[in-house]
Amino acid sequence: MSQDTLFARILAGKSRPNPYPLYAIMRKTPVARQTDGTYVVSSYDAIYRLLYDPRLSSEDLPPPLLHWTGNPIKDLIIDPIKEQIRARHRPFIFRDPPDHDVLRRRVMREFSPERVRAMRGKTEKIAHDLIDNCQSREQIDLVDNFSYPLPVTVICELLGIPREDEPQFQGWATQLATALDPDQRSDEENWKKSQITFDQISAYMQALIDRKRADPQEDMLLGLATYKDPSDGRMNNYDLISTAVLLLVAGHETTVNLITNGMLTLLRHPEHLERLRATPAMAPRLVEELLRYEPPVHYRTRLALAEIEIGGVKIPKGTPVVLLLAAGSRDPDRFPDPDCFDPDRESNTHFGFGGSLHYCVGAPLARIEGEVALVALARRLLNPRLVETVPRYHPGASLRGPRHLPIAIDGIID
Numbered sequence: 001m002s003q004d005t006l007f008a009r010i011l012a013g014k015s016r017p018n019p020y021p022l023y024a025i026m027r028k029t030p031v032a033r034q035t036d037g038t039y040v041v042s043s044y045d046a047i048y049r050l051l052y053d054p055r056l057s058s059e060d061l062p063p064p065l066l067h068w069t070g071n072p073i074k075d076l077i078i079d080p081i082k083e084q085i086r087a088r089h090r091p092f093i094f095r096d097p098p099d100h101d102v103l104r105r106r107v108m109r110e111f112s113p114e115r116v117r118a119m120r121g122k123t124e125k126i127a128h129d130l131i132d133n134c135q136s137r138e139q140i141d142l143v144d145n146f147s148y149p150l151p152v153t154v155i156c157e158l159l160g161i162p163r164e165d166e167p168q169f170q171g172w173a174t175q176l177a178t179a180l181d182p183d184q185r186s187d188e189e190n191w192k193k194s195q196i197t198f199d200q201i202s203a204y205m206q207a208l209i210d211r212k213r214a215d216p217q218e219d220m221l222l223g224l225a226t227y228k229d230p231s232d233g234r235m236n237n238y239d240l241i242s243t244a245v246l247l248l249v250a251g252h253e254t255t256v257n258l259i260t261n262g263m264l265t266l267l268r269h270p271e272h273l274e275r276l277r278a279t280p281a282m283a284p285r286l287v288e289e290l291l292r293y294e295p296p297v298h299y300r301t302r303l304a305l306a307e308i309e310i311g312g313v314k315i316p317k318g319t320p321v322v323l324l325l326a327a328g329s330r331d332p333d334r335f336p337d338p339d340c341f342d343p344d345r346e347s348n349t350h351f352g353f354g355g356s357l358h359y360c361v362g363a364p365l366a367r368i369e370g371e372v373a374l375v376a377l378a379r380r381l382l383n384p385r386l387v388e389t390v391p392r393y394h395p396g397a398s399l400r401g402p403r404h405l406p407i408a409i410d411g412i413i414d
């Protein structure tokens with residue numbers, strides 16, 4: 001099988017439950033050219049070097065929505081203006097330095113260790129409330145009943161979104177997550193839907209920020225809106241809204257998948273579930289290993305700004321490059337026995353949160369959410385069992401995780 005056919009097979013829905021054997025074959029050609037000109041990079045060493053290479057850009061603008069309708073007012077005036085506005089709403093995950101660094105610094109300032117630490121207790125309360133709601137059930141769907149609502153509530157709490165608006169946020173987050181997923185961004189219908197959602201959430205955020213300015217309270221959104229940088233003043237409204245939306249979107253589906261993949265892995269390795277129940281202090285190591293073994297983000301795409309030579313292959317200027325992070329995190333040249341789930345691993349510098357200048361800003365919060373969620377589930381679900389050996393997955397190959405995870409239980413422990 002050629003490397004080209006191989007990546008197409010990785011993207012196909014059939015491979016979703018277990019893409020890892022295909023990654024192992026892919027790694028035999030660590031930098032592989034596809035027939036459409038894209039390069040797929042799959043070894044730990046090559047991914048690491050490219051994550052730190054400034055010649056790779058994250059500025060992959062979405063496909064333009066401009067279509068000739070024959071109406072000159074729409075084609076020449078309205079649509080180009082709309083398009084320009086949308087281009088300005090570009091979150092910093094899709095920007096390069098120096099713009100990227102300026103915006104990221106502001107967000108990092110808001111992710112202070114005290115604020116993140118304070119989220120542990122709040123996350124515990126959210127997790128236990130969700131489990132309480134499952135009392136007197138014989139079966140739960142872990143995704144719908146637990147993993148899905150938990151991160152939205154956490155992000156709303158962090159940003160300062162009123163509780164009553166949360167259900168609306170769940171729907172928005174789901175649609176917008178597809179805009180971050182490289183294999184769903186090219187679907188034009190889907191892209192249009194995301195734009196409509198983005199317009200709705202922007203209007204909502206704008207109104208909320210105005211209300212917060214009138215009645216200030218300590219939260220991340222107000223912090224971002226009011227902070228005056230000594231060098232370039234306040235954040236403009238485009239950046240403010242796209243940053244708030246990015247935090248919601250980047251922090252939602254990823255965390256849902258960490259919790260769901262985590263529980264699925266524990267139910268497939270009951271000895272570790274038992275250990276976690278008996279020793280919750282092992283949660284940080286366990287979450288770290290999950291981020292390597294079953295990561296929520298499997299790949300990210302970049303664009304080569306210049307010709308780059310790596311692993312004896314020349315990647316031409318202007319070509320898209322897929323960094324197959326999940327294949328790198330299972331590379332036997334970096335991790336002994338990589339297909340074994342081993343929370344006691346000595347050195348675990350995986351690519352679960354990416355690396356270098358786009359390294360996940362929410363990583364400390366995501367770790368807390370993963371730890372709290374899995375400890376609570378391990379302690380409180382009585383005799384949990386998988387109902388299906390292989391769950392149904394979301395379509396995305398990059399943001400990979402089960403759509404449902406039915407679990408049979410004998411009750412909820414108080």
Ligand code: HEM
Pocket residue numbers: 058092093094104155246247248250251252254255258295296297300351352353354355357358359360361362363365366
């Ligand atoms: C388990 C959960 C999570 C995983 C696996 C994850 C994974 C990642 C990865 C792989 C990247 C790098 C993207 C790239 O290189 O293009 C990233 C970036 C990012 N993540 Fe996360 N993330 C998680 C949770 C969160 C949370 C909770 C937040 C915020 C509330 C967040 C906010 C961000 C942001 C803003 C970026 C862009 C950083 C930049 O471009 O400088 N993430 N994340």
